[in-house]
Amino acid sequence: MGFPGTWMTESESVVYRVVPKCACSTIGQIMYYSDHGEFFDGDIHDAQGGMHKWAMEDSQPLISANVKGHQSFAFTCVRNPYTRILSSFFDKICGIQRNGKRYRGNLVPLLIQKYGIEVGDPETGFEFDQIKSFRRFLLFARDTIKFRRPMDPDIHWSAQSGHISTFIVNGGRYDKIFWTEAFNDGMQQVLDGIETPHKVDLAKIPRFNESEGHGPKRAHPVEDYFDDLSKHLVYEIYKKDFVLFKYDFENPGNKMPVGEIDLDEVHAKLGA
Template structure:
């Protein structure tokens, strides 16, 4: 199976397991800059040179060798599951993508037909009931993740533990898992432990949010979107994410982790 979703600097200083909706654009750009002294011109997900990616055939043996030797500081990044699933909804379901079209073409029309979801349009200023339609989306996300119907789960709302666990199950080991909510502190520690060709001044790094500005803004606080049924569904889907990555299930409005992550526990649980 190898190491899907893994990016590595060409200098083999940093290895990163991508978790969608967890600062992946910013992390990829920081990695690119740490080798080349410049940011990639465009969406780092589209790059085909300057950064090793498992999706590139020429990168696979290089990544496999570096992981086996634990040659680089190896890390990933997580985010509060409540905020992450909301971000997925507003970006991938309610928003318009960079190409000017809806995500995955006919996905939104399918959701309208099967789940009664209405997410408005640019023509009406994305006017729709955000809370009601997010909760319908949550039913759809649950169906894809637990039962793989009406489609396979999408990477943007698949569990973080699922993404992170593939790297462990195939022989990798993380040195650190950082929180999106305390990104600068966590990334600074990762860079401090790595020998990068170019120093990175984190204070000068812009936030590369490729999805921003293409859809509706969230109109309510996080907790308003989650009633008792929604929280039951969230626990069904993301129980491991809450437990392993120390997020507060009881208070959706508390975005901060409750404690540090126990890396040994993560490797033991997800390496099975």
């Protein structure tokens, strides 16, 4: 199995387990900058050099040796499950992707046909009933995660604990897991724990949100999208994420965590 979704700087200063929809573009660019003194020109997910990634075959033995020997500081970043699934919907389902097409080709037509979802159209300013469509998408996301139908779950809405656990199960250990909602604090603690060829001044780092601007804007407060049934579905899918990363299940309007992440608890529960 190895360490899918794991990135490492070429200097091996730090190892990062990517969790989709959790500031991964910004984190990847910070790692790239810390080695090279400049940002990657383009989406960091497209970079085929300048950084080690598990998806690149030549990087695998280096990442594997580093992680199993815990030679570098290892970290990841998490996000409130309510805002993460909402972001996935607006970006991946409603948005037009970087290549000018819909995400995953036939996925959106399938959702329109099987779940009655509307996604709007850039020509008409993405006018559609966002709340109704999102709740139907939530049913689809639950079906993919719980029953693996009508397709396997997508990395952008599968549980964060699932992504994070592969690193632990295969012999890795995290030194830090921080929240997207307190990004600067968490990322600064990572930078304080490592030596990098180029110093990173977080205050001057732009946010690299590669998904922004190609889909509809969220028209309502977060809590309006989640009625009682929606909350039940979200908890069914993301129970471990709420528990381990200390998010508030009761109140979708509160995106901030309500406790501290216990790294020992995370390793115990996700490493079994």
